[in-house]
Amino acid sequence: MNTHIDQAKRILAQNDRGGYTVPTDRLYPFQWNWDSAFVAMGFALYDVDRAYRELERLVEGQWADGMIPHIVFHAPSETYFPGSDVWRTHHTIPTSGITQPPVFAIALRKLHEVAGKEDETRTLPLYEAALKWHRWWYSARDPEGTGLVALLHPWESGSDNSPAWDIALARVPVTTDTPVVRKDIGHVDADMRPRDEDYRRFIHLVDTYAACGWDPAKQWEKASFKVAEIQTTAILLKAGEDLEQLARLFGRTEDAIEIAAFNDRSRKAIMAQWRPELARFVSRDLISGKDVEAATQAGFIPLLSLDLDKQVANALVSEMKAWSKGLKVAFPTTKPGIASWEPKRYWRGPAWAIINWLLIDGLRRNGHADAAEELRKSTIAAIETEGFAEYFNPVTGEGCGGLGFSWTAAAYLWLEGGTVRA
Template identity: 65%
Template sequence: MSDFRAIARGILQDNDRGGYTVPTAGLYPFQWNWDSAFVAMAFAEFDVPRGCLELERLIEGQWDDGMIPHIVFHQPSDSYFPGADVWRTSHRIPTSGITQPPVFGMAVKALHDSGAPAERIRPLFHAALRYHRWWYSARDPEGTGLVALLHPWESGSDNSPAWDVALARVPTTTTTPVKRKDTGHVDPAMRPRDQDYQRFIHLVDTYAACGWDAAEQWDAAPFKVACVQTTGILLAAGEGLQQLARALGEEAAAAELDAMNARSRAGLDQAWSDADSRFRSLDLVSGQRVAAPTQACFIPLLALDLPAARMAAAEQEMRRWCEGMLVSFPTTPRDYPGFEPRRYWRGSVWPIIDWLLVQGLLRNNATALAEDIRHSIVTALETAGFCEYFDPTTGEPCGGGHFSWTAAAYLHLSQLKITLSTAA
């Protein structure tokens, strides 16, 4: 019988590049923001110092304004596009110019709870606090409570159907030649389409022309979506950081985080749709709520205690998405026209999304569904291996292999013991 936990730990060791972990060799040869935060939380379970180092290497790329970029280019590689030369940022080490979901604060709290010493946690806490301040100032300047994305890549769910309408307004013209490398590593049928990449790079060109100034980007952005998934993660991280601030004796920071969290909590409450039994993001350009159903619509469970009626409706809707699936949880339901089970984020199952959803369901006492999803993805990983994501209809492993955050998700979910609720 295979020792899958040992295999998962081996993947993290294999993908170590000197204190930081690449997602997988070739396809993703640098350090990615939320990937590393998930990896650090996995390290918190068996190697706390290495988990701290993972985050310390990540914040080598933190900008003076507090943003933690989505990629830190510690070493050169020609196996990925767009590289540092396309981003044209002026940070002290090469980075991208956009960010990713702020799982970072969750990882700092996990390392603290696992016994990391205060002398390593305190600098990470302050980096996280500066990052949260950046989110609220740069990406919610009007105080709505929902933080906005200026590029689909900032969502982590790069070509999700959630972005189809907003992204369609972005021109396909670029001043940068698009030289895709991803389709040389992975079947093109699993990746975003060429037209998507043209629009992705148009946005990079637009913001590079702003000198990556946050206020100028906000004004120039042709893509601007206030995202419930990102806000839910920000709030969950903020709750953990508020608890950590008190543990560290940082009372002023605790009060500041309390105000930030209250702002996000109110924004998410307004984003709930009774008609759809889910949360809905807001397209700030059109003023319309995002209609596409995606996993993002349920990530706020991670940070909210829903009223019973809302939670019952959300759970029923989530169960509907799982019907007939070999692996759960699909990032888009089968009956949605944009459903493509093998293509990146358009219906596929991602272990790290299951990690977040399971935590949200447990918070809201939906233990049976949490266990169903946990068991489904653990079984898929033990059957098909530690791939980037799965086709939910067939269980086929898709994307890159030997994947770091997939190994991290397995280490977390495989040992999670869920006690089923006896409540009616």
């Protein structure tokens, strides 16, 4: 019997707050968007009802324009900054004013496949919510119809302080209307978190968009940070593929045609961002017009949603192996050895189980089952050795950040086997 499976389930139970899951106690005391999508996939393996509830609670925070915010503040807490008072969104249920990578539809398709036809009545409203959000991405964050969706805040990437943002974020002033109160470093070692300067820039953007009344068009105009981002677009494309399949399953032919057109646009746009000299895909800074060449995990995430030709897939896998050579835990979120590499600072180097999960699915899709299995084993070994940490130092294997982390538990359940268990 695998006791780690039982422990993963206990973590999800401990982090349950009444139909939704917090990432971990105190450090992240609310419901986070893409965290909950991964968590729902974990629950789907042994508690389908609870998996549905996770997604249903998340869409309680969906805005009228379709956006699903990155945080839903179901209940008050004083252990996190910025709280709902800083966001000033005036939503019926307090939420943040920005979004996160759209893993939701990926989770929904997996959940529906596990649940079967008897739960179609629960899938359909969530499908409608996912489609509404999908349309929001292509209207609010790709108004010119390029196929690449833009982020207006680093937090929207989920990779908050990634080196990918260093140049673009440097343009953002450090002045804020809102006093910056770092509560995170009261829970976790400051060496594992973004720096104070990062937070001042993060909050400057929040203040700017709050002053716009969170109107998407005004935010687009005022944004001092605007990046057409490859990881988010690749996840959106995979979500679109899954959403299209659900549309066809439910006989929603017009929806399927609309979604397929979105998918085709993004598929072509992502491929146009392939840089063979770097052996990875790149984002584009929409303010400078330049490629974002920072060496991060984002450049490999298109494996998840593209059927790549052999030459491109092989180049990506070779580069991934080069990055992982000599590390105790793969896959690093920043290329080891470069100036911006910090192996235990949040998104500037550590290995994350959910990123590995996406990469494993992408490697399998593109015919690299051996590389996928190697990465799966590395992830499983890290969790079984260090516990369900938020992320891992790839050099030492040390578990870092928050502990008893929900999406790490969900990732373990899937990567350990991904089959339904009692």
